[in-house]
Amino acid sequence: MFEYISTHFEWQTTMFSKYLDGLTDDMPDEFHKLAQVFELNVFQPITIDGEKDIHAAYLMNDAVESYFVFENSVMTGVYKDIECEQIACIDRVDDDYMLIVNQGNENIFTIRFARLGMKTVYFDYGCMGHFWVKGYEYLRQLEYQLADVRDKLRYLGSSSCTDKEMILAKLADFPPIKRYKSVPDMYYVPYPDNVAPEAVTYLIGIANDVGDGRMARMLIKYLNNPTSYRCRIIAAMLHKKSHSRFVDRIIIDLRDAAKVYETRHFAKEEEERYGKVHRQAEAAMNEFKEKGFNCMLYREEPFMYSKDSITYKEHVMVFKNGMFNRKCEIHTFEV
DSSP states (O other): OHHHHHHHHHHHHHHHTTTEETOOTTSOHHHHHHHHHHHTTOOOEEOOTTOOSEEEEEEEETTEEEEEEEETOEEESOOOOOSSOEEEEEEEETTEEEEEEEETTTEEEEEEESEEEEEEEEBOOTTBOOOOSOSSHHHHHHHHHHHHHHHHHHHHOGGGSOHHHHHHHHHTTOHHHHTSOSSOGGGOOOOOOOOOHHHHHHHHHHHHHTTOHHHHHHHHHHHHSOOHHHHHHHHHHHTBGGGHHHHHHHHHHHHHHHTTSBOOOOOHHHHHHHHHHHHHHHHHHHHHHHTTOOEEEEEEOOOSSSOOSOOOEEEEEEEEEOSSBEEEEEEEEEO
16 A cells, blocks of 8 residues: 555656656655646746735635745746746755746746745635526536536545535536536536446435436436436436426535535625625515526625636526426626
């Protein structure tokens, strides 16, 4: 067992040293994570209000904000926001480290630091929504949120997830759900399909709990023989109004799983503006409910520690049943 771990770690070091020259086996795990960022060519040093040390994003989504912290850091030169290949190396200077970044031979900057740490904060993602693709938006938001949980598990490990989230993460690559992409094709990052028995068993349990026998039987067949034909059938069943209780139960389970985490908090003026948007969205949702429509409330919000271009919005999802299909309308309110 220990031999396997050692061999696996050496293989990782060899692989990631292509992206962070000077990376060695004895360096802490944070340096291997840093190499992953250079592999994706997305390294960007940032400053955080109230913090002296230089930071850089590791994993940023609705569920988590995770940063590298370059402790006791001094930066020489400047980072330039240019499209280029980043070539990085790490070196020891006395008792410190030196990170040298070459931005496509157009710019070079260095960060000298004493230690590389990480700061990770988890957030309630259950009501987060991004409506980039039209059609069956409630399923696309489910796909998006499940992908957030999967990425949290993939990059931060099992300690970042609850037991329920460990199962939900495996649904992110469940082929029938993956058919409802939440982002346009040009931005979609494909992962291998995964028909995980524990995840499908969880879905079968939900189907039985809500009395959806047809869905339960189809899931059992798909688990035993996951053909593309059965995948298409289940995917089509997901947007039928006859299976709405099954889908809603998954959404509720996911929202309940996310409630264990804190919500983002912002400056007083921002909170006041966001509160006004929330009251408008909530009032609109209540009007639809009074007319007999089922509704769900979603929101978009900027990151808490590193400001981005996201504008705070709230979306009222109003379900509209056709003869067979369950569709929805999205009503958006923003600052």
